[in-house]
Amino acid sequence: xxxxxxxxxxxxxxxxxxxxxxxxxxxxxxxxxxxxxxxxxxxxxxxxxxxxxxxxxxxxxxxxxxxxxxxxxxxxxxxxxxxxxxxxxxxxxxxxxxxxxxxxxxxxxxxxxxxxxxxxxxxxxxxxxxxxxxxxxxxxxxxxxxxxxxxxxxxxxxxxxxxxxxxxxxxxxxxxxxxxxxxxxxxxxxxxxxxxxxxxxxxxxxxxxxxxxxxxxxxxxxxxxxxxxxxxxxxxxxxxxxxx
Numbered sequence: 001x002x003x004x005x006x007x008x009x010x011x012x013x014x015x016x017x018x019x020x021x022x023x024x025x026x027x028x029x030x031x032x033x034x035x036x037x038x039x040x041x042x043x044x045x046x047x048x049x050x051x052x053x054x055x056x057x058x059x060x061x062x063x064x065x066x067x068x069x070x071x072x073x074x075x076x077x078x079x080x081x082x083x084x085x086x087x088x089x090x091x092x093x094x095x096x097x098x099x100x101x102x103x104x105x106x107x108x109x110x111x112x113x114x115x116x117x118x119x120x121x122x123x124x125x126x127x128x129x130x131x132x133x134x135x136x137x138x139x140x141x142x143x144x145x146x147x148x149x150x151x152x153x154x155x156x157x158x159x160x161x162x163x164x165x166x167x168x169x170x171x172x173x174x175x176x177x178x179x180x181x182x183x184x185x186x187x188x189x190x191x192x193x194x195x196x197x198x199x200x201x202x203x204x205x206x207x208x209x210x211x212x213x214x215x216x217x218x219x220x221x222x223x224x225x226x227x228x229x230x231x232x233x234x235x236x237x238x239x240x241x242x243x244x
Contacts, residue, residue: 014123021038022040022041038050040054044058045058045127046127048120055124056127057125057128058128058131059103059138059142060131060138063138065104066141071104071107074104074108075233077105079214079240080108080110080212081109082165085108085109085110088110088111089109089110089111091110091165092115092152092165092166092210093105093114094152094156094168095116095168095169095170095171096115096116097116097125097169098124098125099125099128099145099147101216102114103141106145107141111144112145113148114146115151115155116149117152119149153197156204156205156208163210165211165212166210166212167213167214168202168205168213168214168215169215169216170216198224199225201224202224211244212242215229215242216240217238217239218237218238219238227243229242230244
């Protein structure tokens, strides 16, 4: 299957902007893009290929998790929710990535303002949003998601907008055994390094004076910026530290 002309035109402009080669729905062997990045556009959307790995933003695979019966069991939703969710409170996702956490939070009732500073990751996320907006099961959720292609630290320090909750998911450092990390996260770490600005990120979040700051951490990881949370919600491999 090949991508539509409209998608190809948009992808072509993006490839020119990012100075990356673009292919359309073609089968490419790993060796052909082992040492470079390539954008591929097909009917499944925009994808980035590098080092034998492929990533794309895709919210359609999350529909089961977005079902209200399942959504309330999500640890992140439990950590972020406020007592009063009646007026679509604003949540800032300061480290949006491919937006998978953001769509959970939007489905839970937040208006989510997503910040992503890397232009390639932001492009993959924007493509995922565009495709979800054409899906009857997802459109009402993504209407509550707003992508800002900017460094969240600079934006939060300006404090020219407000937020009820700020969510921080600084990328965890790479593990010694790469096989323990899903391929898409290996590729994300090649594009955008693990966060080394923990204290700066937390301090910037505080500039918005939110009711709550939620921080995703490895289960046994140190507190971000050495700030002890008011409480934490723990899972098998991760935890959410909550500052109120």
